Amino acid sequence: MNKIGFACIIIQALVIILSAIGLTLCDRCPDPEIVKPCKCDGYEISCGDGVRDLKPIFERISANITDPGVKQFIELIIGGDTIESIPENAFSDISFQRIAIWGVSKLKHIHTNAFGPITPKNTISFVFWGDSPNYDATNLYDIFNKFENCQQFSFGDINLKTIPANAFKELPKLEEVIIYGQSIETIGEKPFFELNALRNVEVYKTSIKYIPQNVFVFRNNSQSQLKIGLYANPKLNGQSFDENAFTKTGGSVMLDFGGNRYYTDPNQMQFLDESKFKPFLMADPKNGINMIKQKFDCNDCRNYWLKRNEDYLKRLLNLKCSNGLEDGVRDLKPIFERISANITDPGDKQFIDLKIGGDTIESIPENAFSDISFQRITIWGASKLKHIHTNAFGAITPKNTISFIFWGDSPKYDATNLYDIFNKFENCQQFSFGDINLKTIPANAFKELPKLEETGGSVMLDFGGNGFYTSPNQMQFLDESKFKPFLMANPKNGINMVDQKFDCNDCRNYWLKKNEDYLKRLINLKCSNAIRNGLNIHSSKNLI
Template identity: 25%
Template structure:
């Protein structure tokens, strides 16, 4: 077992070494062979004219180390990325943005699993992404799927992504998150889920996350959050601005508030009526529940037993 572990370490070292050597050696293929793409010491860039057939041919051209620091694929008419379309090339950063891309197939990035650090798929038309492969991307720290057409986040999508710190899922069409989708993440710093179509947050969706993190759920239609959604986690900031919450459930938020979390909640239709729903808030500082305002216009500091309907 120890020998196998040592061999794994050596293999990973050689992969990283080969990529860095490529950067120093300026090991670009002949320009004619990779048209319409362009290669330099920073990596490979493909703008405007790239088709799926072109892309496959570009990555069939071998270079000495078969590696790039970054690959930019921007504003092209490609519709999908098929399995192993990058032909085993090792790439630190994929920036595949503003294309007509609809589908990312399984094994698309297989040659780069151990070394990808950043993946941006900003502003495509992606409706399917193989979330189950994130656990294989053992160095991935940043993932952006902002401004696509995703509709759901499956169970355990991010739970096994070992180094992932920043996740951007803003401006999709996400209407459901499966229970445990982000459960147990080890290095998370920020999740952006604003401007989607969420109506509820299920059990353990963000449970047992092992670091302090910020989460932005603003601009959805959220009216229900399961009491275990943030169980055993340490959210520093939870933004729920511009949703459909009529009260802040103490079963959800009392513990986060007690450990120092900040809630950001303007733009919700808070009724400010109901002793069991609102009494716990009377002792909470407005700095911890920012932007709170009742539908009647009352601020948090103006709530009292009488006007929330507590009977003596």
């Protein structure tokens, strides 16, 4: 018998032996009749409709697996509408790394020791999305606190009334806690106090009305930022928090009111009360608030404190006004007249940013912004904009503005008076504009604007592009009569040639190799032709 034939016999014999004990080479599942009415698939056991008593099923499974190592499965999934209780030691000595219980509509009770002594040592994730209106959650945290190595708990819709004080004991590896359910009405003190590894806690879709000061406090300080997600809680608003609700965490915090992939309430945070959130932003310079998808009312006086501090405003991530300058605005003038009438102190009428966009604004009339002024003006994506009055920004704003960006995407805009508008901004340091139906950059376009960054000294020409646009074939050669005077004019003058297909064999570039100083001032220069492909040009020796 040859070696191949012998090997085949050995493999066939091994398959027969494994089959006899109900296992396969890649599957630790016993015979389906043993697991029935649950199902086993590789390293996963699932028990759904038709299952009433879990205990005898897992006692059979355990009896048919003799190797203790094979009794460690990856996942346990429990669901369906027939299981009413999970008794003590329901799973015998079978253990799981992940447990998921969901959609158990008739579940009423889980014994505190339902998972026995082994599984809690091995489980790293426990998800309990019950949809269980009759579940008795009295001992829920007693169950959870047995899972000493768990890294994630996620649970909700299980008839919870409260997140109790001191809910979690010391679970040194627990990094994430997710809690939801409309039945939850209150949250007690220090529920997470012992969870020193916690990095993410989410409480959403609840009926909680108030967050007191000692909820998010911890025994030890943390070097990692904690994310606290509070979203789709319809009874919470910008005043529903103690002033120290988030200041005692012992580390930086990112509050998230924006929602997850499944739930959000855009009306939850239309304003942020100063007395509640200013202490939080002051407590740590890394503290921030994610406001994505929130209908934030920029005209609400309760948000006025934010505009007075640019640093606070920057730490409100993904913030957009639900009123004012977004789609739906047609006439800016009456909006800013109202704003002006409601601010009595002239100093408070100086804002940092004005942003205009959307597809409903067609014109910006004379004195559109009343006596409200801005340091930075940005107009972009105003697709239907046709006209801006020469005096649209009045007399005050042009004296204060340092940056004006007009990226219009405005194919019907009449740019006739564009430079008349720009030339009123006497203290501006930056203009950036385009896609606004300009036909030319006219002669003498800009008048004297003393603070607008100008070339008065040395110049760096850049043919390389800006990260969005480049043309690699633009500068294959540099004509001596055009560029030598530029390089001679100032020893600091230079040319950025990044990404340009410069032809080092073109004789029109020969003048550069005769002057090593000129060559050094061609930054990021590389030859595009075969002889010099990939070589950086650092000296005249590289240029033929």
